[in-house]
Each structure stands twice: as C-alpha cells, then as structure tokens.
Amino acid sequence: MHTVAVLALDDVIPSDLAMPIDAFARTRLPGERSGYRVRVCAAEEEVDAGGAFALRAPYDLGAFADADTVIVPGVHDPSAPVREDVLDALREAAEAGTRIASVCVGTFVLAQAGLLKGLRATTHWYAADQLAAAYPDIDVDPDVLYVDNGQILTSAGAAAGMDLCLHMIRRDYGSAVAADAARASVMPLEREGGQAQFIVNQPPANPCGQALEPLLAWLDENAARELTLDDIAAHAGLSSRTLLRRFREQTGTTPLQWLHRARVRRAQHLLETTAHPVERIAAQVGFGSPTAFRDRFKRVAGVSPQAYRRAFGARV
The missing domain is CATH 3.40.50.880 (Class I glutamine amidotransferase (GATase) domain)
Structure with missing residues (x-):
C-alpha cells in the first residue's frame, strides 16, 4: 500500500x-x-x-x-x-x-x-x-x-x-x-x-509616479473604441516611440497590451453580470471579431469566455 x-x-x-x-x-x-x-x-x-x-x-x-x-x-x-x-x-x-x-x-x-x-x-x-x-x-x-x-x-x-x-x-x-x-x-x-481565471486583473502598478495616470484612465474609458498606437500617442501628445518607452518604464507593458487587458476586464464584468451572447460582448468591449476576442480572453484569463461565465456568472 x-x-x-x-x-x-x-x-x-x-x-x-x-x-x-x-x-x-x-x-x-x-x-x-x-x-x-x-x-x-x-x-x-x-x-x-x-x-x-x-x-x-x-x-x-x-x-x-x-x-x-x-x-x-x-x-x-x-x-x-x-x-x-x-x-x-x-x-x-x-x-x-x-x-x-x-x-x-x-x-x-x-x-x-x-x-x-x-x-x-x-x-x-x-x-x-x-x-x-x-x-x-x-x-x-x-x-x-x-x-x-x-x-x-x-x-x-x-x-x-x-x-x-x-x-x-x-x-x-x-x-x-x-x-x-x-x-x-x-x-x-x-x-x-x-x-489565471481567478486572479483579479487590476491594472499593473505604476512604479515611476503618476505621469501616465490621465492616459491610463482615458484608455480604460475608451477601451471599446478602435484605437491604434498612433491614436494613443496623439492623445498623449507624444511620438509613438517615446510613448512606448515611457509606457514600458512606468507600467512594464505596452499601450496596446494595456488596452487588451482593459477590454478583457470589462468583458469579465459583462460575463459575470449579463446574459449577453459572447459575440455581443466582443463588440461591446472593442474586439473586431468574436474569434479575436476568444483568443485574447483565453490568453489573459486562462479559460474561454464561456468557461469563465460558467464559473463566475450570476443567474440573470
């Protein structure tokens, strides 16, 4: 034995x-x-x-x-x-x-x-x-x-x-x-x-001060829009190269990666609190296609949107 x-x-x-x-x-x-x-x-x-x-x-x-x-x-x-x-x-x-x-x-x-x-x-x-x-x-x-x-x-x-x-x-x-x-x-x-599906996906810490806070708040508020790196840089009043450098220094990631995570956080909330189809949620949070949404969601959360909803969704 x-x-x-x-x-x-x-x-x-x-x-x-x-x-x-x-x-x-x-x-x-x-x-x-x-x-x-x-x-x-x-x-x-x-x-x-x-x-x-x-x-x-x-x-x-x-x-x-x-x-x-x-x-x-x-x-x-x-x-x-x-x-x-x-x-x-x-x-x-x-x-x-x-x-x-x-x-x-x-x-x-x-x-x-x-x-x-x-x-x-x-x-x-x-x-x-x-x-x-x-x-x-x-x-x-x-x-x-x-x-x-x-x-x-x-x-x-x-x-x-x-x-x-x-x-x-x-x-x-x-x-x-x-x-x-x-x-x-x-x-x-x-x-x-x-x-990964159980981790509360808070935005990464900003170890170098508050310089990017207004931009980060703007990204969260506009996550559903189709934004490019040039769009984000223009809003920040910086060149794309300077934005990338400062963003990495202060958050450890890139503007587009931050944007993807902001979209996934919003999608998690919708999966938990609504009965909206996955296709509708993909559009609501700013992904161009349900396939791209599912791929990105699984990469960030570790499970598919449907599996996440089964685990955490409320009965609505």
Missing part, C-alpha cells in the same frame, strides 16, 4: 492540512481496498493550526523514511523560517527518491529546503511574485493549478491542492480510481483552465 505522510507545521493552514488527508484516505481500489495509508506527522509535540485549534500528530519526522509521498501544506506566513530539522528531513526524503508535493504556499517550504532550484513551480497567485523575488532560481508559473516535475510537485491555492492530489492518484492507480476519488470529493477529475 502506498504511504502518504502529511506534514503538520506550526501555524499550518487547516484546509491545506485536511484536504490531502481526506483525498487520499477516501481513495478506494477495486474490492473497496484502501489505496493509501495516511500518516500525519510533525516536528513538535503540539501544532498550532493558525489559532483555529491545536493538534498532536501521531507521527514524528521519522515517518518520512517509510513514506512513498510527503505532502507539505502551507502556513499562514509563507516567509517564516522553517525549522532546520524539517528542512533536513525533506532533503533526506528527496535524496531517497520520495515523491514530495506542496499545497498552496507550502511551495515556500520546498524552496527553503532547496528542492525547487532550477525547476518550474507554482503557488497561490497572491504569493507568486513574493516567491519569484525570494527565489530567483525557481521558474514561477502563477497561472497553472499545479506543476508536476516528476519527483517534486507543487500546487496553487486552496482547491488546486485537490487537483494535484487527484493527479497523483491517477499517476499511482489510473484514471478509473482517480475518477472515483473525484466523485467522492464532488470534484471534476480535470478542471478547465488554471489560476
């Missing part, structure tokens, strides 16, 4: 801890046999679960030695230093070939242990920039639900941990067992899209 050790760190996020325990414990093989032996382990006698409750894990870090998989849930402060004995235990498990996976900001624990150097990884989108800044040797992808590097796996926030668990169950026992585990958790075996 496959043994899963779930690590309970001090200040652990309760849902991050409970989710993999539940997902693997519920997995059943043909004949109603258990697919996994789940062991909760900790480095301390008593673990504080973010002030919600305290728990005593039945196993210590020695459980890593017998585990086929180690799961590392996130903690409320991902930048907090992790005990050296925990990091050493994770490194030893990795050297022994144990599969190691993180849930949400548990990615930071794997990063502290040095297990993600040179690898692609993900975490909750709100912490992705923090992870990339702290660990520049990690290829941080904030848009996906999980990343499988073979031995080392990482997942995004909250429910994405379940997506990762189902993925590992499918790797271990095949699609039929994974599908049954998904049904038990009332989850689809495969969710459409990634984290």
Whole structure:
C-alpha cells in the first residue's frame, strides 16, 4: 500500500492540512481496498493550526523514511523560517527518491529546503511574485493549478491542492480510481483552465509616479473604441516611440497590451453580470471579431469566455 505522510507545521493552514488527508484516505481500489495509508506527522509535540485549534500528530519526522509521498501544506506566513530539522528531513526524503508535493504556499517550504532550484513551480497567485523575488532560481508559473516535475510537485491555492492530489492518484492507480476519488470529493477529475481565471486583473502598478495616470484612465474609458498606437500617442501628445518607452518604464507593458487587458476586464464584468451572447460582448468591449476576442480572453484569463461565465456568472 502506498504511504502518504502529511506534514503538520506550526501555524499550518487547516484546509491545506485536511484536504490531502481526506483525498487520499477516501481513495478506494477495486474490492473497496484502501489505496493509501495516511500518516500525519510533525516536528513538535503540539501544532498550532493558525489559532483555529491545536493538534498532536501521531507521527514524528521519522515517518518520512517509510513514506512513498510527503505532502507539505502551507502556513499562514509563507516567509517564516522553517525549522532546520524539517528542512533536513525533506532533503533526506528527496535524496531517497520520495515523491514530495506542496499545497498552496507550502511551495515556500520546498524552496527553503532547496528542492525547487532550477525547476518550474507554482503557488497561490497572491504569493507568486513574493516567491519569484525570494527565489530567483525557481521558474514561477502563477497561472497553472499545479506543476508536476516528476519527483517534486507543487500546487496553487486552496482547491488546486485537490487537483494535484487527484493527479497523483491517477499517476499511482489510473484514471478509473482517480475518477472515483473525484466523485467522492464532488470534484471534476480535470478542471478547465488554471489560476489565471481567478486572479483579479487590476491594472499593473505604476512604479515611476503618476505621469501616465490621465492616459491610463482615458484608455480604460475608451477601451471599446478602435484605437491604434498612433491614436494613443496623439492623445498623449507624444511620438509613438517615446510613448512606448515611457509606457514600458512606468507600467512594464505596452499601450496596446494595456488596452487588451482593459477590454478583457470589462468583458469579465459583462460575463459575470449579463446574459449577453459572447459575440455581443466582443463588440461591446472593442474586439473586431468574436474569434479575436476568444483568443485574447483565453490568453489573459486562462479559460474561454464561456468557461469563465460558467464559473463566475450570476443567474440573470
């Protein structure tokens, strides 16, 4: 039987801890046999679960030695230093070939242990920039639900941990067992899209002052118009070349990319609050064709307009 050790760190996020325990414990093989032996382990006698409750894990870090998989849930402060004995235990498990996976900001624990150097990884989108800044040797992808590097796996926030668990169950026992585990958790075996659809697409920060603020406001107000780079430059009273340079300096992107994102933000609002057909929304927000709209929307949001509406649309 496959043994899963779930690590309970001090200040652990309760849902991050409970989710993999539940997902693997519920997995059943043909004949109603258990697919996994789940062991909760900790480095301390008593673990504080973010002030919600305290728990005593039945196993210590020695459980890593017998585990086929180690799961590392996130903690409320991902930048907090992790005990050296925990990091050493994770490194030893990795050297022994144990599969190691993180849930949400548990990615930071794997990063502290040095297990993600040179690898692609993900975490909750709100912490992705923090992870990339702290660990520049990690290829941080904030848009996906999980990343499988073979031995080392990482997942995004909250429910994405379940997506990762189902993925590992499918790797271990095949699609039929994974599908049954998904049904038990009332989850689809495969969710459409990634984290991008959940990110609030606010305009990029302006780190160099407020010089472009009037232009940015004008772009948002006129996003539905057919605007070219020359049109935008003329409104700003600048040459196209100067506008491009200043725009990149102050926003990190181009005027047309900003315009496309403004259109997608408006489209997201319409998809959430109206029953307008996608073709009508494409015209309302300034795209020349529904095809161009669908392509740009999926590039920005990670899913199609229809999938976004199914996920976030109100009944109107």
